[in-house]
Amino acid sequence: MKSFRFLNPASLDEAIALATAPDAGDARFLAGGQDLLTEMQEHLAEPDRVVNLKSVPGLDRIEAGGGRLRVGALATLVRLEREAAVRARWAALSEAAASVASPQIRSCATLGGNLCQRPRCAYYRIEEARCLKKGGTECFAYGGSNKYSAILGGGPSWIVHPSDLAPALVALDAEIVLRGAGGERRLPLEKFYVLPADGDVTKETVLAPGEVVTEVVVPEPPAGARSTYLKFRERESYDFALAAVAASLVLQDGVVRTARICLGGVAPVPWRAPQAEAALLGRRLDAALAKQAAAAALAGAAPLEQNAFKIPLTKTLVERALLALAR
Numbered sequence: 560m561k562s563f564r565f566l567n568p569a570s571l572d573e574a575i576a577l578a579t580a581p582d583a584g585d586a587r588f589l590a591g592g593q594d595l596l597t598e599m600q601e602h603l604a605e606p607d608r609v610v611n612l613k614s615v616p617g618l619d620r621i622e623a624g625g626g627r628l629r630v631g632a633l634a635t636l637v638r639l640e641r642e643a644a645v646r647a648r649w650a651a652l653s654e655a656a657a658s659v660a661s662p663q664i665r666s667c668a669t670l671g672g673n674l675c676q677r678p679r680c681a682y683y684r685i686e687e688a689r690c691l692k693k694g695g696t697e698c699f700a701y702g703g704s705n706k707y708s709a710i711l712g713g714g715p716s717w718i719v720h721p722s723d724l725a726p727a728l729v730a731l732d733a734e735i736v737l738r739g740a741g742g743e744r745r746l747p748l749e750k751f752y753v754l755p756a757d758g759d760v761t762k763e764t765v766l767a768p769g770e771v772v773t774e775v776v777v778p779e780p781p782a783g784a785r786s787t788y789l790k791f792r793e794r795e796s797y798d799f800a801l802a803a804v805a806a807s808l809v810l811q812d813g814v815v816r817t818a819r820i821c822l823g824g825v826a827p828v829p830w831r832a833p834q835a836e837a838a839l840l841g842r843r844l845d846a847a848l849a850k851q852a853a854a855a856a857l858a859g860a861a862p863l864e865q866n867a868f869k870i871p872l873t874k875t876l877v878e879r880a881l882l883a884l885a886r
């Protein structure tokens with residue numbers, strides 16, 4: 560690991576100033592370290608400065624009230640998994656948090672770090688492979704080993720976004736709050752992520768250098784709302800999603816009044832499924848409708864040589880999630 564300066568700011572403003580100072584070089588924020596430290600060990604990240612966000616007070620709150628849930632970027636996943644209000648009213652979020660990695664990792668990993676974590680594609684993680692994500696000219700998954708790659712929204716990179724929390728929060732219509740040297744900005748979480756074809760292929764988000772995720776704000780679900788997160792992984796003990804679905808519905812007498820569906824593990828960003836949502840609206844949710852919505856969610860899928868299995872897998876997850884919410 561390359562040597563670096565480790566800095567413990569006492570405030571958010573100080574953290575941003577330390578990361579954006581003219582002599583900062585490559586500065587990175589550290590939260591739970593469950594991704595960043597591995598990146599540094601593997602020479603994927605070689606920062607000159609590591610700015611520790613854990614020394615900034617007040618970034619770890621979880622507050623439910625006033626028509627919304629506010630979760631600070633430093634809130635750990637174990638707290639999101641266990642917090643009674645989150646389990647009761649934002650079930651998809653607590654279920655997604657509970658599905659991440661192992662209890663040890665969840666007790667260190669934070670919301671902000673989970674949303675900003677880097678891809679898990681083996682080519683990206685191998686130091687020697689200079690893939691498109693690392694400034695190279697080629698996505699080696701295309702025509703290479705692509706069992707775990709994207710089936711939706713792929714090209715010119717076929718990574719899948721690894722976060723479990725992101726699809727759940729998109730399905731719950733969350734907003735993300737960012738703060739940088741130029742002030743604060745808020746955007747729908749969905750707009751935080753960018754497809755490889757739409758921006759800088761070496762990045763997954765619109766986060767600017769020196770900008771901090773401060774919190775995520777989730778609206779209070781209306782009466783009749785329910786949500787869930789279903790994930791399929793190869794290794795049951797702990798693993799990233801081969802495919803996942805977050806669904807949030809408002810049902811009245813069994814009829815779908817609003818629907819938000821977001822897929823995980825299948826696209827370079829958390830993947831909204833608007834055709835599936837449209838197929839559900841105003842209709843009674845039964846097995847036939849769940850199947851129809853699942854087919855609509857995967858209608859645009861374009862698998863590579865080794866990952867067509869993700870299509871029936873993801874359809875099954877969508878069907879199961881919808882039927883679980885209908886019960």
Ligand SMILES: Cc1cc2nc3c(=O)[nH]c(=O)nc-3n(C[C@H](O)[C@H](O)[C@H](O)COP(=O)(O)OP(=O)(O)OC[C@H]3O[C@@H](n4cnc5c(N)ncnc54)[C@H](O)[C@@H]3O)c2cc1C
Binds near residue numbers: 593659667670671797
């Ligand atoms: C064995 C293993 C299994 C895993 N399994 C899963 C899984 O199943 N599902 C899943 O979703 N994840 C999984 N992960 C990834 C892990 O959950 C995430 O890496 C973790 O949530 C990151 O959080 P952190 O607080 O440790 O982030 P860090 O490692 O501290 O940071 C991660 C990245 O985010 C940036 N960052 C952190 N906080 C902020 C902020 N507030 N503002 C701006 N930038 C920030 C850092 O600079 C860094 O680039 C796994 C990790 C391991 C090691």
